[in-house]
Amino acid sequence: MKSRFKKQGYMIIQALVFGGIGLVLIGGLVGFAQVNIKAARLFVMREKAFQIAEAGVEYYRWHLAHAPEDYQDGTGAPGPYVHNYKDKDGNVIGSFTLTITPPPVGSTVVTVISQGKVNEDASISRKIEAKMAIPSLSKFAVVANAAMRFGEGTEVFGPIHSNEGIRFDGLAHNIVSSAKLDYDDPDHNGANEFGVHTHLRAPPQTGTNPNFVPEEAPPSTLIDRPDVFMAGRLFPVPAVDFAGLTADMAGIKADAQANGFYLANSGALGYKIVLKNNDTFDLYRVNSLLSTPGGSCSNNVTARNQVGWGTWSVGTGGGALTLLGNNAFPANGLIFIEDHVWVEGVIDSARLTIASGRFPDNASTRTSITINNNLTYTNYDGQDVISLIAQNNINVGLKSPDILQIDGALVAQNGRAGRYYYNSSCGTEHLRNTITLNGMIATNQRYGFAYVSGLNGALVSGYNIRNIIYDANLLYGPPPSFPLTSDQYTTISWREL
Numbered sequence: 001m002k003s004r005f006k007k008q009g010y011m012i013i014q015a016l017v018f019g020g021i022g023l024v025l026i027g028g029l030v031g032f033a034q035v036n037i038k039a040a041r042l043f044v045m046r047e048k049a050f051q052i053a054e055a056g057v058e059y060y061r062w063h064l065a066h067a068p069e070d071y072q073d074g075t076g077a078p079g080p081y082v083h084n085y086k087d088k089d090g091n092v093i094g095s096f097t098l099t100i101t102p103p104p105v106g107s108t109v110v111t112v113i114s115q116g117k118v119n120e121d122a123s124i125s126r127k128i129e130a131k132m133a134i135p136s137l138s139k140f141a142v143v144a145n146a147a148m149r150f151g152e153g154t155e156v157f158g159p160i161h162s163n164e165g166i167r168f169d170g171l172a173h174n175i176v177s178s179a180k181l182d183y184d185d186p187d188h189n190g191a192n193e194f195g196v197h198t199h200l201r202a203p204p205q206t207g208t209n210p211n212f213v214p215e216e217a218p219p220s221t222l223i224d225r226p227d228v229f230m231a232g233r234l235f236p237v238p239a240v241d242f243a244g245l246t247a248d249m250a251g252i253k254a255d256a257q258a259n260g261f262y263l264a265n266s267g268a269l270g271y272k273i274v275l276k277n278n279d280t281f282d283l284y285r286v287n288s289l290l291s292t293p294g295g296s297c298s299n300n301v302t303a304r305n306q307v308g309w310g311t312w313s314v315g316t317g318g319g320a321l322t323l324l325g326n327n328a329f330p331a332n333g334l335i336f337i338e339d340h341v342w343v344e345g346v347i348d349s350a351r352l353t354i355a356s357g358r359f360p361d362n363a364s365t366r367t368s369i370t371i372n373n374n375l376t377y378t379n380y381d382g383q384d385v386i387s388l389i390a391q392n393n394i395n396v397g398l399k400s401p402d403i404l405q406i407d408g409a410l411v412a413q414n415g416r417a418g419r420y421y422y423n424s425s426c427g428t429e430h431l432r433n434t435i436t437l438n439g440m441i442a443t444n445q446r447y448g449f450a451y452v453s454g455l456n457g458a459l460v461s462g463y464n465i466r467n468i469i470y471d472a473n474l475l476y477g478p479p480p481s482f483p484l485t486s487d488q489y490t491t492i493s494w495r496e497l
Helices: 001-064 249-258
Strands: 082-087 093-101 110-118 123-131 143-145 148-150 152-155 161-164 166-168 174-176 261-263 270-275 280-286 321-328 334-337 341-347 350-358 376-377 385-390 394-396 403-412 418-419 431-443 450-452 461-468 492-497
Touching: 001 110, 001 123, 001 492, 082 280, 152 166, 161 166, 161 249, 166 174, 174 350, 249 334, 249 350, 261 376, 341 350, 341 385, 376 385, 394 403, 394 431, 418 431, 418 461
Parallel strands: 143 161, 143 431, 148 166, 152 461, 161 174, 261 334, 270 341, 334 350, 341 376, 350 385, 376 403, 385 403, 394 418, 403 431, 431 461
Antiparallel strands: 082 093, 093 110, 110 123, 123 492, 270 280, 280 321, 450 461
């Protein structure tokens, strides 16, 4: 009997032990379930907060589409700005808070930080940062409203587009596009060729074909030519609204008169501006230009349709220039001159637009801008930007250096960016070595800094090597009052904070 009572007590202990273990396991399962439920609820709340934050970004993108220059959410007061967020039934389930940073001077980039919260749990929030901007005209390295020819020796880093056609015999590192499926190349006789085509002979051949090239014309199949078009060629594509891309010269004039630097007609031949890296510029009145050397220097001008031909080089005599003074760069970065302008020099951490125009606008009195010496930046990270906007032409004159560098965005509103034809009678400067353009070119008429023989492609005037390097900093950080491609903001970056 004694032994039986001992066994019964032992079983009670076992029941208690296993019961305790069971309770612990059940408690653990209950706790695990509670954690999962809490985690699921937290996940749902965080997802709601995230979507509310996204709604805040989309709301402000919509707001900017209707009020592109309003960075205060329509309140006229500094933020942050809080908006309730409702579900489909109109119930307020949360809110988003917007912190808006306007574009820095010379940029179109707006920074929007949206913090989303849910009413069910105020401790839960998500933040999104989005940067929005309006792209400027400088989305291209070269954009033209006329047929273009890029000869041998031309190397372009950046997109190229023409509303007409493009013959490209150099090396393009980016896409070359045209609005035309095919067109009549004005540099030779024959049938129409592709909207973007080349006369450069395919390797292992060398040189160019001066005549019509059947394989570069419809109905031939387009040949892949990575030796010329490294990123390919596209045609036809939508035309660029060139009239809408040219700057509002009257608007720039008004802004320069109000808060910038404005000069009326010089009463002479124009003005010369020498930019300095201390945020000032020397201003001269141009009294005389270099006369044409040699009677035959101007031959073939009429045949080449060289309207406005001249040396476009300031004279070297003692009275050629009159110093008018040294001036500080204007606060709004705008310099407007109602006369011809010659520009050179260097800037350091400056943003300038120099525009030249004469009003009322008349084709016979339109003004041009000429660069006969280096025009350069100190910084190439977007701190320095220059735009030259001419009512007529952007010129490089006869007396330009053998190695010439131009940093900036060049816009020829009604004329062309380039150099006039100078033959050997004009002096040794008729042939030059290298021109490097770091920025972009917009030209209404056919651009060109070199002239080649139609038979063998040999250089007969201008710069033998033409380097055009696209400055991507201009796209969303253009110079003051530089033309934009639209009034709509696009999202250029997005991240969760």
